[in-house]
Amino acid sequence: MSDDREKKLSDAKRALLEKRRRAKVKTSSVAPAKPAITPRPPEAPVLASFGQERLWYLQQLNPQDTSYHMTTAVRIDGDVDTDALAAAFHTLIARHEILRTVFALGDGNLVQRVEEPDAFEFRLEVGEFIGDRPHGYIRDLASQPFDLAEGPLMRATLLQSEAGGCVLVIVMHHIISDEWSMGLLWRELSAAYTAHSSGKPVELPPLAVQYADFAWWQRQQFADGQYAAQMDYWRERLAGDFPLLQLPTDHPRPRVQQHTGAYIQRDLASELSAALQQIAKDASTTLFVTMLAAFEAFLYRQTQQTDILVGTPATNRDQQQTEQLIGFFLNTIVFRADFSQGQTFSDLLASMRGQSIQALANQSVPFEQIVSDLNPPRDPSYSPIFQTMFVYQDGDGHQPTLGKLTLEPITVDAGISKFDLTLFTKLAGDRITLSLEYDTDLFYDETAHRLLDHFETFLHSIAADPAQNITAFNMLPAAERDMLLNQWTQTQAPFPVETFAHDLIASHPAEAVAVRYGDGVLTYGELDARANRVAQYLLRNGVQPGTFVGLCVERSLEMVVGIVGILKAGCAYVPVDPAYPQERIAFLLQDAAMPLLLTQTHLLDAVGAHNMPCVPLDDVALFAEMPATPPDVTVTPDDLAYMIYTSGSTGKPKGVRVTHRNLVHSTTARFTVYPHAAERFLLLSSFAFDSSITGIFWSLCQGGTLCLPPHYAERDVMQIAALIEQYGVTHILLLPSLYQILLEFAQAGQLATLNTIMVAGEACPLTLPAEHYAALPHATLYNEYGPTEGTVWSTVWEIPAEPEKMLIGKAIPNMYTYIMDAQLQPVPVGVAGELYIGGEGITQGYHNRPELTAERFLPDPFRGGMVYRTGDLARYLPDGNIEFLGRMDNQVKISGHRIELSEIENALLTHPHVSDAAMLVVEQTASADVTDSDLLAALAAHPDADALLDEIENLSDDEVQALLDET
Numbered sequence: 001m002s003d004d005r006e007k008k009l010s011d012a013k014r015a016l017l018e019k020r021r022r023a024k025v026k027t028s029s030v031a032p033a034k035p036a037i038t039p040r041p042p043e044a045p046v047l048a049s050f051g052q053e054r055l056w057y058l059q060q061l062n063p064q065d066t067s068y069h070m071t072t073a074v075r076i077d078g079d080v081d082t083d084a085l086a087a088a089f090h091t092l093i094a095r096h097e098i099l100r101t102v103f104a105l106g107d108g109n110l111v112q113r114v115e116e117p118d119a120f121e122f123r124l125e126v127g128e129f130i131g132d133r134p135h136g137y138i139r140d141l142a143s144q145p146f147d148l149a150e151g152p153l154m155r156a157t158l159l160q161s162e163a164g165g166c167v168l169v170i171v172m173h174h175i176i177s178d179e180w181s182m183g184l185l186w187r188e189l190s191a192a193y194t195a196h197s198s199g200k201p202v203e204l205p206p207l208a209v210q211y212a213d214f215a216w217w218q219r220q221q222f223a224d225g226q227y228a229a230q231m232d233y234w235r236e237r238l239a240g241d242f243p244l245l246q247l248p249t250d251h252p253r254p255r256v257q258q259h260t261g262a263y264i265q266r267d268l269a270s271e272l273s274a275a276l277q278q279i280a281k282d283a284s285t286t287l288f289v290t291m292l293a294a295f296e297a298f299l300y301r302q303t304q305q306t307d308i309l310v311g312t313p314a315t316n317r318d319q320q321q322t323e324q325l326i327g328f329f330l331n332t333i334v335f336r337a338d339f340s341q342g343q344t345f346s347d348l349l350a351s352m353r354g355q356s357i358q359a360l361a362n363q364s365v366p367f368e369q370i371v372s373d374l375n376p377p378r379d380p381s382y383s384p385i386f387q388t389m390f391v392y393q394d395g396d397g398h399q400p401t402l403g404k405l406t407l408e409p410i411t412v413d414a415g416i417s418k419f420d421l422t423l424f425t426k427l428a429g430d431r432i433t434l435s436l437e438y439d440t441d442l443f444y445d446e447t448a449h450r451l452l453d454h455f456e457t458f459l460h461s462i463a464a465d466p467a468q469n470i471t472a473f474n475m476l477p478a479a480e481r482d483m484l485l486n487q488w489t490q491t492q493a494p495f496p497v498e499t500f501a502h503d504l505i506a507s508h509p510a511e512a513v514a515v516r517y518g519d520g521v522l523t524y525g526e527l528d529a530r531a532n533r534v535a536q537y538l539l540r541n542g543v544q545p546g547t548f549v550g551l552c553v554e555r556s557l558e559m560v561v562g563i564v565g566i567l568k569a570g571c572a573y574v575p576v577d578p579a580y581p582q583e584r585i586a587f588l589l590q591d592a593a594m595p596l597l598l599t600q601t602h603l604l605d606a607v608g609a610h611n612m613p614c615v616p617l618d619d620v621a622l623f624a625e626m627p628a629t630p631p632d633v634t635v636t637p638d639d640l641a642y643m644i645y646t647s648g649s650t651g652k653p654k655g656v657r658v659t660h661r662n663l664v665h666s667t668t669a670r671f672t673v674y675p676h677a678a679e680r681f682l683l684l685s686s687f688a689f690d691s692s693i694t695g696i697f698w699s700l701c702q703g704g705t706l707c708l709p710p711h712y713a714e715r716d717v718m719q720i721a722a723l724i725e726q727y728g729v730t731h732i733l734l735l736p737s738l739y740q741i742l743l744e745f746a747q748a749g750q751l752a753t754l755n756t757i758m759v760a761g762e763a764c765p766l767t768l769p770a771e772h773y774a775a776l777p778h779a780t781l782y783n784e785y786g787p788t789e790g791t792v793w794s795t796v797w798e799i800p801a802e803p804e805k806m807l808i809g810k811a812i813p814n815m816y817t818y819i820m821d822a823q824l825q826p827v828p829v830g831v832a833g834e835l836y837i838g839g840e841g842i843t844q845g846y847h848n849r850p851e852l853t854a855e856r857f858l859p860d861p862f863r864g865g866m867v868y869r870t871g872d873l874a875r876y877l878p879d880g881n882i883e884f885l886g887r888m889d890n891q892v893k894i895s896g897h898r899i900e901l902s903e904i905e906n907a908l909l910t911h912p913h914v915s916d917a918a919m920l921v922v923e924q925t926a927s928a929d930v931t932d933s934d935l936l937a938a939l940a941a942h943p944d945a946d947a948l949l950d951e952i953e954n955l956s957d958d959e960v961q962a963l964l965d966e967t
């Protein structure tokens with residue numbers, strides 16, 4: 001059979017031909033033809049078909065829905081015989097019962113009510129349009145709802161232009177029509193118009209049956225079990241869950257799908273079109289299968305979901321009696337592709353070819369019955385089973401004609417989209433045309449254009465080598481690739497590479513206040529002198545430059561003296577929070593192999609149990625003899641400045657090695673990004689937590705004052721508010737959840753001195769910006785992102801008052817970001833991938849953990865240096881900002897602290913009675929309905945209420961704090 005003849009075959013006949021070609025079935029084993037459609041018995045109720053029933057129910061849910069309107073429009077050059085055209089429509093209405101059918105419930109069933117031709121009211125409307133672009137008028141006509149109970153369900157309007165010429169617009173509800181029917185309507189309308197305009201009788205072949213006969217026959221077939229085998233096929237093929245396709249949308253999915261949409265169109269180059277057709281020919285399959293396979297592979301690459309389901313329409317007219325009938329015969333079949341094992345496009349094409357043969361051979365069972373049988377979860381926000389549709393159209397389909405008049409089809413954008421995305425592929429001549437219909441409640445227009453760009457690039461990559469693995473195909477057009485890898489990574493800015501943080505701190509006026517803690521203060525001169533004495537002491541007591549020195553202190557003036565003193569000695573400080581469990585402290589001291597631990601007198605007994613030399617920083621006499629001048633040591637920017645331990649995936653904490661270059665870059669980048677200098681910074685986090693680096697070094701290196709709250713004050717928002725007012729704090733970094741509480745409980749004016757608020761450590765709620773700007777309109781709110789391995793922060797976003805979504809912004813100076821897939825290929829804008837960071841903040845890796853360092857710190861695939869693999873899922877927005885989407889592993893953050901669940905699991909496994917352990921994070925929110933009076937009422941009802949109240953009232957502050965620590 002020639003290619004031209006094969007193109008003209010119906011889907012079902014083409015599928016049968018493919019079966020025979022591949023010897024999947026023998027000619028003698030083909031299933032017998034279905035029973036012929038016969039006229040319905042006169043007494044039989046005219047029940048709606050299964051497809052009509054589904055559309056009717058959808059219309060009842062939303063009577064104003066126009067997503068199932070079919071609109072066709074043509075521009076007519078010449079004089080139209082309006083009377084003949086109206087008569088032609090009446091001829092078709094008399095000929096096809098379905099055109100004069102309305103719907104009603106009868107005895108619990110949806111019934112078709114066929115009106116008599118003479119009693120059926122239909123009128124060809126005549127109107128006008130201004131100018132030469134009738135598209136707005138056409139859209140208005142298409143958007144007028146139909147009344148399925150009253151009819152008519154077809155409208156025809158002749159729009160005449162004041163400039164000459166006219167436009168004929170036909171709108172039909174899908175419940176009485178389909179694409180095949182539209183072509184049939186135009187052919188018969190043309191024949192009838194020609195006859196009426198010339199005064200001749202209309203000659204059309206008689207119809208043996210009507211659509212209502214088909215609907216009755218279809219239900220009889222189902223009742224007789226004729227679809228049982230096909231239903232078994234679909235049960236097997238669609239077994240399991242139906243994952244919601246997580247396309248990279250611009251807006252959250254509305255609670256109820258509105259089907260508002262738009263579409264875009266483009267022609268593929270003839271060379272690409274020819275290459276795709278050749279791929280189909282080489283695989284002994286059709287262009288329909290080839291383009292469908294490409295679309296499924298593309299959706300997999302866009303979403304990284306391995307189970308991809310796509311719907312496609314089937315004409316469902318495999319009987320000759322239906323070929324001349326107008327009506328809703330169209331059925332939906334589902335193609336499912338599994339990408340979990342990895343495959344080449346050639347492998348996928350072979351798989352889809354076999355699936356298409358089977359699917360088309362089982363296309364007659366109504367999709368509505370499949371959905372009813374499988375009973376997937378229903379959600380009004382999306383279509384069940386699949387959310388994307390693929391439509392293949394042959395370009396040699398019937399073109400509208402109307403007698404001898406010249407007709408020019410008008411592309412109609414009715415503003416609807418039945419699904420999230422529908423890809424139309426049309427072959428006309430030697431060119432393939434792509435049209436993308438998209439839900440505008442989900443996608444911006446520019447996103448749809450970008451998706452089509454990505455798909456076209458993807459097709460080019462397939463055409464170049466279909467034997468490649470699907471994960472290797474390129475989706476990025478050259479311009480977008482350049483933008484992602486070059487333009488958006490150009491963040492270079494000068495910073496003092498050869499300068500050290502402790503030198504910057506020592507450069508400020510001696511009389512300026514550097515640190516405040518309670519009633520105590522340290523000027524810059526006092527801080528420098530005391531730090532120099534600590535450095536001299538370390539070096540005179542055998543501590544070598546370049547070694548680790550432990551610092552186990554509570555928040556205090558000594559904490560800052562110890563940090564700066566260790567740096568001045570050319571050593572790297574290792575913060576050890578005295579509140580840590582003793583086992584963790586022991587591990588840190590052993591892992592870092594520290595020769596000495598700086599601490600405080602009241603902590604000596606606790607830390608001394610670890611058999612390590614301990615020096616109390618608050619012992620003034622111990623350091624009094626030391627020179628107050630800086631020691632003569634040589635330090636390079638690539639030497640370590642500090643090492644902070646984070647939660648470990650193997651059950652042990654891991655030390656992140658941070659250099660002076662990293663520290664100076666991270667700190668001085670704040671001078672550039674933030675418009676206000678850190679005059680007075682309130683440090684809330686533990687100095688063993690990496691966010692402490694922000695406050696300690698930003699304020700001290702810029703000549704500001706570091707304000708330290710008393711122990712445990714960070715847990716009391718009222719104390720925080722009071723401290724902000726007392727110290728006149730200008731800058732603060734805190735968890736968004738804590739800031740939200742602070743805004744709620746702070747008294748008027750307590751936060752007035754703040755001008756820069758940074759939130760980090762956990763997801764920021766969308767409600768926070770409005771609360772912030774309502775309370776502090778003069779202060780700017782920022783969202784910071786960055787792991788310890790990137791030296792505290794890597795990206796930042798200035799949060800507007802009413803953001804649509806919460807972002808983590810763009811890379812800070814001298815840092816850059818990539819978002820890549822598992823093959824380290826950059827993903828397109830809008831597509832989710834793993835976030836990688838590079839630049840001056842990338843640290844030296846993990847202490848004594850070469851395997852883990854090699855796993856997380858990778859050579860930059862596009863330039864020199866290293867990048868850090870964050871394990872965070874993110875995507876670029878069109879303006880270059882990054883949206884954080886969550887973790888790719890089981891790491892979590894609780895109160896801003898990064899925690900590997902496996903570390904907890906391994907700790908549990910050390911217990912002799914625990915044989916296995918698994919950790920889950922369950923978020924619980926306190927009920928907003930529980931008030932103080934509710935709690936008091938519950939307490940009053942307790943039998944020992946009086947004794948409990950007395951006990952609570954008699955607790956000392958220390959006892960209350962101890963109880964808080966336990967909980």
